Amino acid sequence: MNKNTLFHKLVSFTTSVHRVTHELTKNAKSDLISQIQFNILEYIAVNQPVTPSEINDCQNMSMPNTSRELRKLSEKKLIEKINDSEDRRKQYIRLSNDGEAMMNEAFATIESRFIKRVQNASKEDLEDIERAIDILQTKLFN
Amino acid sequence: MNKNTLFHKLVSFTTSVHRVTHELTKNAKSDLISQIQFNILEYIAVNQPVTPSEINDCQNMSMPNTSRELRKLSEKKLIEKINDSEDRRKQYIRLSNDGEAMMNEAFATIESRFIKRVQNASKEDLEDIERAIDILQTKLFN
DNA sequence: CTATTTAGTTATCAAATGATAATTAAGAGG
DNA sequence: CCTCTTAATTATCATTTGATAACTAAATAG
Numbered sequence: 001m002n003k004n005t006l007f008h009k010l011v012s013f014t015t016s017v018h019r020v021t022h023e024l025t026k027n028a029k030s031d032l033i034s035q036i037q038f039n040i041l042e043y044i045a046v047n048q049p050v051t052p053s054e055i056n057d058c059q060n061m062s063m064p065n066t067s068r069e070l071r072k073l074s075e076k077k078l079i080e081k082i083n084d085s086e087d088r089r090k091q092y093i094r095l096s097n098d099g100e101a102m103m104n105e106a107f108a109t110i111e112s113r114f115i116k117r118v119q120n121a122s123k124e125d126l127e128d129i130e131r132a133i134d135i136l137q138t139k140l141f142n
Numbered sequence: 143m144n145k146n147t148l149f150h151k152l153v154s155f156t157t158s159v160h161r162v163t164h165e166l167t168k169n170a171k172s173d174l175i176s177q178i179q180f181n182i183l184e185y186i187a188v189n190q191p192v193t194p195s196e197i198n199d200c201q202n203m204s205m206p207n208t209s210r211e212l213r214k215l216s217e218k219k220l221i222e223k224i225n226d227s228e229d230r231r232k233q234y235i236r237l238s239n240d241g242e243a244m245m246n247e248a249f250a251t252i253e254s255r256f257i258k259r260v261q262n263a264s265k266e267d268l269e270d271i272e273r274a275i276d277i278l279q280t281k282l283f284n
Numbered sequence: 285c286t287a288t289t290t291a292g293t294t295a296t297c298a299a300a301t302g303a304t305a306a307t308t309a310a311g312a313g314g
Numbered sequence: 315c316c317t318c319t320t321a322a323t324t325a326t327c328a329t330t331t332g333a334t335a336a337c338t339a340a341a342t343a344g
Contacts, residue, residue, distance in 0.1 A: 006260075006268060013283070016279060017283055021160075052291075062334090064335095089292070114152065129277065135270050136274045139263065194322065195322085206302095206323075287342100289340100290342090292340105298332085299330100301331080302328085302329075303327085305325090313319095
């Protein structure tokens with residue numbers, strides 16, 4: 001097993017991950033928001049509170065575009081902006097109640113599809129999957 | 143370990159996979175093509191020959207948009223269209239020599255970044271990673 | 285105090301993407 | 315032959331996304 005062979009396995013693997021992720025999340029998002037807006041909300045949901053700068057670093061977008069999308073999300077009442085009391089240039093972004101509700105609904109849809117996907121897996125299979133995820137998470141995707 | 147906990151691990155894991163994939167592939171593609179065009183070329187490279195219908199199924203795009211992107215790729219001399227001799231409605235798409243060269247270059251860039259990423263991994267680590275990929279590939283992302 | 289840097293906004297433009305209707309051509313079933 | 319279905323194309327339009335310049339306001343360094 002050399003690194004080149006492993007690389008080919010990885011390519012095939014990441015393709016599968018992307019495909020399955022797409023199947024799980026397909027149409028899970030509300031039609032009120034675009035895909036990028038969903039990605040931003042997902043990032044906020046997991047890491048809140050976050051600053052606009054953190055969002056554009058992680059989502060690889062420019063500040064002007066981040067600012068625009070956050071404005072749209074704010075206009076849709078899905079997020080709230082809170083000013084930093086120490087550094088008044090900074091803001092913190094949180095999901096609003098509506099935003100939390102929307103993301104909870106989306107995650108519930110995705111989770112039920114996931115449950116369906118592993119419904120026939122044995123206890124041992126699930127343990128194998130968990131261990132494998134832990135290994136890759138720490139040794140490759142950290 | 144219940145399925146709900148496993149689901150949360152999976153969400154975190156897929157996020158990491160997407161982030162690392164993005165880091166590995168960032169700027170690896172030529173500026174002559176768009177991201178979607180790169181995805182299509184990647185799909186063709188791995189599965190060729192493919193039909194336009196297969197592309198729109200796997201890339202989740204509509205036939206008209208697939209057709210448009212394939213026309214652009216064809217105009218850029220990156221792919222070749224071959225008519226099916228039996229069913230004359232069908233086509234088969236292959237990479238041209240230019241297309242192969244472009245994708246080989248991209249894959250080489252991505253692979254060298256991957257090698258760098260695992261340069262400090264021990265033999266045992268690499269074997270663990272390989273086994274973990276195999277497990278997830280067969281038990282979860284199939 | 286002044287210059288520079290940092291965080292974020294606004295405006296604007298080009299390009300990419302998504303969606304739909306209408307069309308061509310050919311295979312399949314009766 | 316006739317109808318229906320399938321594979322793909324063309325044209326068109328709205329929306330999303332990416333990129334850039336110009337700007338405000340606040341912190342920081344000298």
